[in-house]
Amino acid sequence: MLVFSSVGRAAAAASDPIGMLNCVTSCGGVKVPYPFGIGPDASCYLPGFSLICNTTGSKPWLLLDADGIIQVLRISDNAEIPLLDVQRNGDVKISVDAHGNGNSTFSRGLRRHGPYTLASYQNELILTGCNVQATVKNGNVTLASFTSLCKEDLAPQAAEDESSLTKRCSGGTGCCHTDIVTPAGYDEGEAYSISSTGTSKYDVQLRWFGWNRSADLERFPVRVFIAEKGWYDNTSISKDLLQIDHPMSKEAMAVPVTLRWEVVGHPISSVCKSNHSEHIKGTRRGSYVCRCSRGYHGNPYLTDGCKDIPLLR
Numbered sequence: 001m002l003v004f005s006s007v008g009r010a011a012a013a014a015s016d017p018i019g020m021l022n023c024v025t026s027c028g029g030v031k032v033p034y035p036f037g038i039g040p041d042a043s044c045y046l047p048g049f050s051l052i053c054n055t056t057g058s059k060p061w062l063l064l065d066a067d068g069i070i071q072v073l074r075i076s077d078n079a080e081i082p083l084l085d086v087q088r089n090g091d092v093k094i095s096v097d098a099h100g101n102g103n104s105t106f107s108r109g110l111r112r113h114g115p116y117t118l119a120s121y122q123n124e125l126i127l128t129g130c131n132v133q134a135t136v137k138n139g140n141v142t143l144a145s146f147t148s149l150c151k152e153d154l155a156p157q158a159a160e161d162e163s164s165l166t167k168r169c170s171g172g173t174g175c176c177h178t179d180i181v182t183p184a185g186y187d188e189g190e191a192y193s194i195s196s197t198g199t200s201k202y203d204v205q206l207r208w209f210g211w212n213r214s215a216d217l218e219r220f221p222v223r224v225f226i227a228e229k230g231w232y233d234n235t236s237i238s239k240d241l242l243q244i245d246h247p248m249s250k251e252a253m254a255v256p257v258t259l260r261w262e263v264v265g266h267p268i269s270s271v272c273k274s275n276h277s278e279h280i281k282g283t284r285r286g287s288y289v290c291r292c293s294r295g296y297h298g299n300p301y302l303t304d305g306c307k308d309i310p311l312l313r
Contacts, residue, residue: 016298016307020044025055028060030072035263035271037300038062046301047114048199063112079280079291079300083119084259085228088250090203091255092224098237100132100208106226107201115261117284118143118202120182124229128175129222129239136226137203147209148176174220174242177232182283183211189284202226220244229254234311249298262287274298276306 019025023044025032032038037045038053045051052063056249064070064086074085096102099215102208110116125143125242126133130150137141148175210216221244225232232238240252262282263271272279272290277300279288292306299305 017302018237019301024053027062030062030074032062032268033075033077033299035247036075046271055266069220079289082261082289084116084261086257088255088257090253092226094204094206096206100213102206102224104204106204116259118180118226119258119260121179122229123180123226124177124226125180126175126177126225127221130174130219131208131218132222133207133209134224135205136206141167143178144178146176146178148174150174150216180226182242224254228258231256273303274300274301274306
């Protein structure tokens, strides 16, 4: 009778390399498996997957790039769903005109035509304010759009009402939220085409349509967030964001976001290096990720990275 050896598998996993030889594979407690890499040596990472380990503070921080806008908290080792848990500072900054209308982009820290995109269904668009509409678009494709209304009798003090906050942006409460979804059949904002590789540039539009903007601003602040689903469920955060008489707290400024990563623009044969690896088609035209073949585990991006799962008789 054959059974899997959990002990043997754990021991093998502990000794299996996750990165290239003589390359740094962790920063601030975060594991950095190839194709990601750290440092000036270009052989430590696949082009487009270089990360920055900031060691200037009291503890190391792993950053998406030198801009320092996005901190990497975790790199998923699930080949089926390749995700990055990251943290971004604050809301989406939008400069508005005298009518309360404005446009901005959610792209700082993300490389245009790079490997990162917003993970579909993992993030949501959050809007606070009265009588305003927010829309997120990727190229000509709308990923999320909604309107935040306020009941006529809703006073600013309602933001301090714990019972109203537990309803989580119920109708007319000065906030709303919706999933960010990438429609099937599009390459992150572009219709399928031979040259399409997708882009990480997201346009954010804000429109006001009320009767008295000054009165609306006195009730709730207008703020737009792209955040991981569930972040706004934290009552202390949602309460903080609806206050107009003080700046956001440090906790509210640390906004989690989930990114999806895929390989773009590299031949499969030069990326899925293990003899026991295979590729999975990605969400964008020409994109893919690698995984170990059935019966193997490890890092498919490394030569001999996929190891046979040990068995005991």
